[in-house]
Amino acid sequence: MSNSYIQVPPDSSGKKMQTVLNTVDGQPVHASVVVQVSPSNPTYSQEVDAKGQALIRFAEGSATLDAFANLRTSSSSIIGGYEFSNGDMADLFSDELIGTGSVYYDEQASLTTLSVNSANSASARRTTNRYHYYQPGTGTIVLFSLAHGDLGKTNNVRRWGYYDIDDGLFFELDGTTLSVVRRSSVTGSTVEERVAQEDWNGDKLDGTGVSHFDIDITKGNLYFVDFAWLGVGPVRMGIVSGDGSRVVCHTFQNPNTHNGAYMSRGSLPVRFRNFNKGATSGTSELHVICCAVYSENAPVYTYWRFSDIGNSTPKTVTTNTPLFSIRPKLMNGGRFNRVNIYPETFSCYISGGPVKLQIIDDAELTGATWNQQGESLAEGDTTATSLSGGSIFREVFLAPGNHIIPLSYFYETHDEGYCVAADGSWQSSATLVGTKLDGTATSIWSSLSYRELR
Numbered sequence: 001m002s003n004s005y006i007q008v009p010p011d012s013s014g015k016k017m018q019t020v021l022n023t024v025d026g027q028p029v030h031a032s033v034v035v036q037v038s039p040s041n042p043t044y045s046q047e048v049d050a051k052g053q054a055l056i057r058f059a060e061g062s063a064t065l066d067a068f069a070n071l072r073t074s075s076s077s078i079i080g081g082y083e084f085s086n087g088d089m090a091d092l093f094s095d096e097l098i099g100t101g102s103v104y105y106d107e108q109a110s111l112t113t114l115s116v117n118s119a120n121s122a123s124a125r126r127t128t129n130r131y132h133y134y135q136p137g138t139g140t141i142v143l144f145s146l147a148h149g150d151l152g153k154t155n156n157v158r159r160w161g162y163y164d165i166d167d168g169l170f171f172e173l174d175g176t177t178l179s180v181v182r183r184s185s186v187t188g189s190t191v192e193e194r195v196a197q198e199d200w201n202g203d204k205l206d207g208t209g210v211s212h213f214d215i216d217i218t219k220g221n222l223y224f225v226d227f228a229w230l231g232v233g234p235v236r237m238g239i240v241s242g243d244g245s246r247v248v249c250h251t252f253q254n255p256n257t258h259n260g261a262y263m264s265r266g267s268l269p270v271r272f273r274n275f276n277k278g279a280t281s282g283t284s285e286l287h288v289i290c291c292a293v294y295s296e297n298a299p300v301y302t303y304w305r306f307s308d309i310g311n312s313t314p315k316t317v318t319t320n321t322p323l324f325s326i327r328p329k330l331m332n333g334g335r336f337n338r339v340n341i342y343p344e345t346f347s348c349y350i351s352g353g354p355v356k357l358q359i360i361d362d363a364e365l366t367g368a369t370w371n372q373q374g375e376s377l378a379e380g381d382t383t384a385t386s387l388s389g390g391s392i393f394r395e396v397f398l399a400p401g402n403h404i405i406p407l408s409y410f411y412e413t414h415d416e417g418y419c420v421a422a423d424g425s426w427q428s429s430a431t432l433v434g435t436k437l438d439g440t441a442t443s444i445w446s447s448l449s450y451r452e453l454r
Contacts (some may be wrong), residue, residue, distance in 0.1 A: 027208035057128070064246055066226075066296040069422075079414055080132045080293035082270065085110040092130070094422040097121040101275070106287075113149075114274040114286045116156070123275035127164065127422035131338040132293045133264030133453055139228050139296035142270065143240075147220045149285030149348070152176040158286045162225050162293070163271050164422070166190055166335070167263035169225045169235055169252075170271070173217065176303040180250045184263040191280045193252070200250040205239065211247045215239065220289060231265030232258065267338065269422055299411060303451035305344070308373035309380035310447030317355055317434040317442045322384040325365060326448060327429035328373055328420050329379050336424040339377040340417040343407045343430060345449040350400045353440030356434045357398060363390030365431065377452055378418075387431060397437070 019030040038044035047055040064072045082089055088105035100117045101124035108388065116122035134140060142162045143166050152158075152173050159181075161170025166185035171178070178197045183190060203209030215221060222240040227233060235252040254262040270293065274286045309326050317323075331335050348357075365384040372379045394410060411417055419430045436442040 004105050004134075010369065028435075035390045038228065042203060055105075055304075062121075066228075070139075070296075071320065072296070076294045076296050078292055078300045079132060079295050079299060080128065080270065082128065082292070083110075083286075083290040084112050084288075088112050091126060092416065094129055094377070094425065096123070096125040096127075096423055098275075101125075105131060107288075108252065111287050111289045114158075114272055114288065115149075115283060116274050116276055116280075116281050118276070118280045120155075120279045121274055123273070125271070125273040125275070126288070127271040128269040128416075129271050129419055129422050129428075130340065130416040131164075131267045132420075133295075133299065133340075134229055134268075134297050135295060135297070135301075136230060136266075138299070139233075140266065141227075141294045141296065142225045143289070143294075144223045144270075144291045145220055145289040146272075147287045147289070148173065148217045148225070148434055149287065151218060153280050153282070153284060155280045156274070156276050156284040157307070159271070159273045160286070160288070161225065161271065162227075162268050164269055167265055168271070169227060169237065169263075170270050171223055172238070178215075178217065182235065182252050182262065184261075185263050186261050195250055195251075202236075202248040205247065205249050208403050209247070211241055211245065213239070213247055220287075227266075232260030235262075245286075252320065269392040295411050301453055303342075303450045304376075304454060305449065306376045306378070307345075307375065307447060307449040308376060309378070309382075309450070310347075311445055312447075314443035314445055315382075317352075317436045317444055319435050320353070320387065321434050322363075322365060322387050323382070323432045323434050323444060324448065325363075325368065325381040325384060325429055325431040326378055326418065326450065327427040328418055329377050330420060330424065330427055332377055333427075337377055337420050339418050340453040341378050341450055342411040342413070342417040342453070343448060343450045346405045346407055346432070346446070347403070348398070348444055348446040349402050350398055350444050352400060352436070352442030353398050354383070354397065354437045355442060355444065356395065356435045357391040358395045360387065360390040360431045360433055361393045362426075362428055363431045363433075378450065380448075384431070387433065390431070393430070400442075413453070 018033040022029045036046040042073055066072050077373040099122035100119050101122050102115050103124050105112050114124040144160050152175050154175050158173045159170050162168050163170045163183055165315040168183050170181050172181050179194050182193045203211050205213050205215040207214035225237050227235040233255050236248045237250050241247050270291050272288055310324050328341050365387050368381040369383045370381050372377045422425050434444055
């Protein structure tokens with residue numbers, strides 16, 4: 001077979017064809033460089049990265065990798081979900097309001113709005129009480145759907161992300177400037193790295209990127225924070241486009257960058273904030289539609305277990321007699337305690353007549369003396385003489401004798417259990433209350449086994 005050639009057309013003045021020079025059997029061979037493009041849109045071309053790997057896309061975008069560069073499958077597990085179609089879920093959040101700041105629920109729109117008027121220092125902040133458990137070696141992805149009441153205004157700041165006062169990752173609208181922020185307290189003080197939209201190292205979401213996505217923040221958009229911790233893992237932040245593709249706008253490239261961890265913890269809350277740092281031109285609103293936290297694998301939780309709360313001596317039971325209470329310790333290592341406590345087994349011996357036992361959440365106790373036991377990050381009380389308020393969580397009726405009651409199936413692991421509020425303003429608690437059911441003198445010995453998710 002004779003060789004064949006590509007002939008340059010007669011009007012070839014100034015035209016060139018790119019080739020790559022190779023040596024085959026000692027002879028120089030020029031191989032033409034071929035670029036594959038879409039027949040309907042030549043601007044869509046096959047891309048090859050610096051390692052010579054072809055970049056493959058599927059109908060709904062590129063196959064996605066988790067924060068540890070593993071191909072994502074359907075094994076992600078939700079570890080926190082917050083949606084407002086049936087209410088504002090106020091019991092799962094701590095709200096901090098300053099000045100004219102407000103958080104209000106729109107039942108028709110199924111969303112919660114953080115609002116401030118034009119006054120300086122007005123602020124509305126909403127934070128999940130739960131710090132979502134981080135499992136080492138597993139990526140975490142956090143999704144937020146929300147919209148803004150306007151394009152932003154001078155002296156108003158809105159934030160949404162996975163963060164607290166010390167550490168975290170969030171989006172920020174300061175005036176009309178959209179940024180991504182990494183917050184860290186590893187040095188002992190809070191430091192923020194803030195990257196404005198024009199400086200993002202991914203798609204700038206202004207229509208000029210590969211996605212051609214031009215974000216309108218006044219419309220409902222789905223934002224994500226995707227990160228690996230292990231102290232030094234990468235962080236990706238972006239949005240989900242109209243065709244379902246994930247569009248990374250910026251990556252915080254932490255490996256080989258810091259002397260240690262890029263933030264002090266991977267277990268964090270979801271937080272939204274709207275505040276003024278000066279007088280503004282009018283009301284500013286942040287409309288939160290829904291949010292969810294996922295572990296990139298089925299989480300395998302490791303618990304610390306204890307059995308040190310209860311009455312080792314008999315306690316006389318009359319009507320609504322507090323037997324013992326449990327709650328998380330407020331502080332741990334100079335910070336608010338972020339451990340979740342889940343009752344596991346209740347044991348008791350009843351002498352005398354039958355009793356009604358109730359678990360009452362968040363009751364006000366009279367005469368309580370709280371004590372921490374051993375290495376536990378919980379504290380208990382056995383001295384309270386009466387209680388008021390709270391809500392009945394469980395109720396059982398028991399005859400005299402010995403009883404062991406499993407409780408773990410009443411406390412879902414993906415719920416918050418008993419924890420300290422995000423702002424440290426209160427500690428959720430459980431109180432076991434006994435009431436004798438007839439005239440017989442009745443006493444109870446009791447103990448509680450529980451587990452802590454640290």
